[in-house]
Amino acid sequence: MPAIVLTPAQRKQHRSAAHHLDPVVMIGADGLTDAVLREADAALKAHGLIKLRVFSDDRDARAAMLDTLADRLDAAAIQHIGKLLVLWRPVPPQALEVADGRAAGPRVVKIVKFSKSGNHRPQVKKVRVLGNQRLTAGGLVKKARRRATSVKKTGAT
Structure with missing residues (x-):
């Protein structure tokens, strides 16, 4: 080659x-x-x-x-x-992808917290979120929970 x-x-x-x-x-x-x-x-x-x-x-x-x-x-x-x-040598693209179209694995997420009074600048923080973690609405990183599946899909009556 x-x-x-x-x-x-x-x-x-x-x-x-x-x-x-x-x-x-x-x-x-x-x-x-x-x-x-x-x-x-x-x-x-x-x-x-x-x-x-x-x-x-x-x-x-x-x-x-x-x-x-x-x-x-x-x-x-x-x-x-x-x-x-x-x-x-160029790194080959990862074969494993999530259904959303983004790559699996760790990713960096930017969290913006606005001040309650509105007089101060918003706080910007970058957080690394792993594949088995999720980001809550309050900006905390927590362990991922299982997705709720439909009763119809599981076959239970």
């Missing part, structure tokens, strides 16, 4: 995003094994942008590893600096 080709501006953007990342895959003395490729592929599927650390002193071998990884994993080689390699 050919590697993804990026413009210099896109590459610069990914380099800046990868600056604070820690290496998630370590390549030891055995080099690029099947296990290393599987781990790198799983990390790319989960994160999209990953750092790899190579425990080798040969710069040419590290550059060859970066090219091989990019080709075999269908990713873009972002950076090779010292013993660190950075790869990027």
Whole structure:
């Protein structure tokens, strides 16, 4: 598979995003094994942008590893600096979706509370709501309750 080709501006953007990342895959003395490729592929599927650390002193071998990884994993080689390699691949869209059309899982909800007197600014608070939680009318996060089903749908008389 050919590697993804990026413009210099896109590459610069990914380099800046990868600056604070820690290496998630370590390549030891055995080099690029099947296990290393599987781990790198799983990390790319989960994160999209990953750092790899190579425990080798040969710069040419590290550059060859970066090219091989990019080709075999269908990713873009972002950076090779010292013993660190950075790869990027777009994260695949999630297959699991809720019937409402939004994605399942945690989401950030903005809560606005207006003052009772009307003289003060409203308080804005962002809250993370997980999939098993609900937001009450008062702005509290509570455990989700089971949805009431119709008696006709359950078949009970």
